[in-house]
Amino acid sequence: MSGDAMAEIILHVGAGQGPRECEWVVAQLARVFLREAEAAGLACVPVEPVEGPVPSLLLRVSGSGAEAFAAARCGSIRWIGTSPFRPLHKRRNWFAGVSRVPPPEAVPDLRDGDIRYQAMRASGPGGQHVNKTDSAVRATHLPTGLTTTSQDQRSQHANRRIARLKLQLMFVERQERGAADGKRSLWERNHALERGNAVRSYEGPRFRLVPD
Known part of the structure; x- marks a missing residue:
């Protein structure tokens, strides 16, 4: 078995500063990538449940060919279609x-000794995915004050791992x-995605892949 057969990649899909339509596209892409991964013999699952439009999400991709799958999708993704929220809106590109x-070893300055993990009771609307126990976790990077939480996994260990993934990002x-000395952050650069060339384009309510 090759090393790539065991590859596991975490993808971040985000709307940046885009409107609700872009958040809707983020949620739809989770389903599209799952479908495409299955066709390629890969596993692709959301790290946390996806319910409705979301500003960002994490996807875990694993299996032989995961590297190529991720490489083909990293960058700007365009959806061509009518806004599901504002049907009279003239904009067609979202x-x-x-x-x-990045894996933990690629972020050596983020040391475990600088992270404080706290167990907490999950909050939210009380849907089926939200835990009613104290297995939710808040991770705080003490030197910077950066804080993330994870509450949708069944175990505290799993929530701790996801909270750290978010902290890495x-x-x-x-x-x-x-390092950019005041230039736009990764998150903010998503706001200007339309000014770049999309690596993939989809169109219509069924997200049909548009040929290059």
């Missing part, structure tokens, strides 16, 4: 951004924002 969450974004 964007989301896809990027890889925030930490790298903060580093890059600093």
